[in-house]
Amino acid sequence: MDALHWWRQGDAVTQSAALVLLAMSVASWVVIVWKLRLMxxxxxxVARCTAAFWQAPSLLLAQQRLQSFDRDALVLPLVDAANLIANHDGVTPPTLATAGSLSQRLTRVLRDALHDVLGRLQFGQVLLATVGSTAPFVGLLGTVWGIYHALTAVAGAGQITIDRVSGPVGEALVMTAAGLAVAIPAVLAYNVFGRLLGRIEADLEGFARDLRELVIDTAPVQSLTGTTAGLSNAIRPAAGPPQGGSAPLGGSEPRAAGSVGA
Known part of the structure; x- marks a missing residue:
């Protein structure tokens, strides 16, 4: 039984299931090869960047060193975010984004940068999980449909023998084998990449925590109290004239226009 003969014997449902399995296999292998290189x-x-960072004499020099080590921008976004907060503390205009203490602002920007990095590392995991969980059922659908049509054709022939049944049923079982062949590599890759992602995530979270403590310890004391006073002054409305229409102290009612020098 060759593939061309099997394709010609199948109907639209069997051929559609085969095309879906082929698309799943191609997509999963593309993701597997790409993520293997990325991981x-x-x-x-991550190991080289963290070592180079702690050997640098200053935060600015560490940021410059990481540009040559961090090929996929995994550690550098964290350092950029911390360096931005450290260098512009108290300089930026008062907004809700700059309100709060230095510790709170560092936590916010480092969390956002870490989520962005982890989101790029986790790309493709959903596809592998989807292929691994649905490919066997797609193959089973093709098998059940093929067996149904095979038994219908045998029953219509009027004479049921082992030779007439075993051939079409065996061809239908190919879909189940194809579904398993597509799902097994995807499941294995998902588990392996998930373990590697867990290690990298733990390293990045530990580095972000240490970086936050470093910036807080080396920051001026007045930066730790935040800039909420400046924010409240910026949004406080200007004082209006006293109620009741009384004139200001030491003055009289304002003159009408054109009465100056009269």
Whole structure:
């Protein structure tokens, strides 16, 4: 039984299931190859970047060093966010984004940068999980549909023998094998990449926590209290004239226009 003969014997449902399995297989293998390269680079880059960062004499020099080590921008966004807060503390105009203490603002920007990095690392995991969980059922659908049509054709022939049944049923079982062949690599890759992602995520979270403590310890004391006073002054309305229409102290009613010098 060759593939061309099997394709010609199948109907629209069987052929559609086969095309879906083919698309799932191609997509999952593309993601597997891409993520395998990304995970290998990420594991090496995170270790080298953290070591280079702590060997730098200052935060600015560490930021410059990481540009040559961090090929996939995994550690550098965290350092950029912390450096932005440290260098512009008390300089930016008072807004809700700059309100609060330095610790609160650092936590916010580092959390956002970390979520962005982890989102890029986790890309493709949903596809692998979807392929691994649905491909066997797509293959089973093709098998059940093929067996149904095979038994219908045998029953219509009027004479049921083993030779007439075994051939079409065996061809229908190919879909189940194809579904398993598509699902098994996707499930294995999902588990392996999930374990690697857990290690990288733990390293990045630990680095972000240490970076936050470093910036807070080296910041001026007045930066730790926040800028909420400046924010309240910026949004406070200007004082109006006293109620009741009384004139200001030490003055009289304002003169009408054109009466100056009269």
């Amino acid at each position: 290998r680079r990420a594991s090496a880059d």
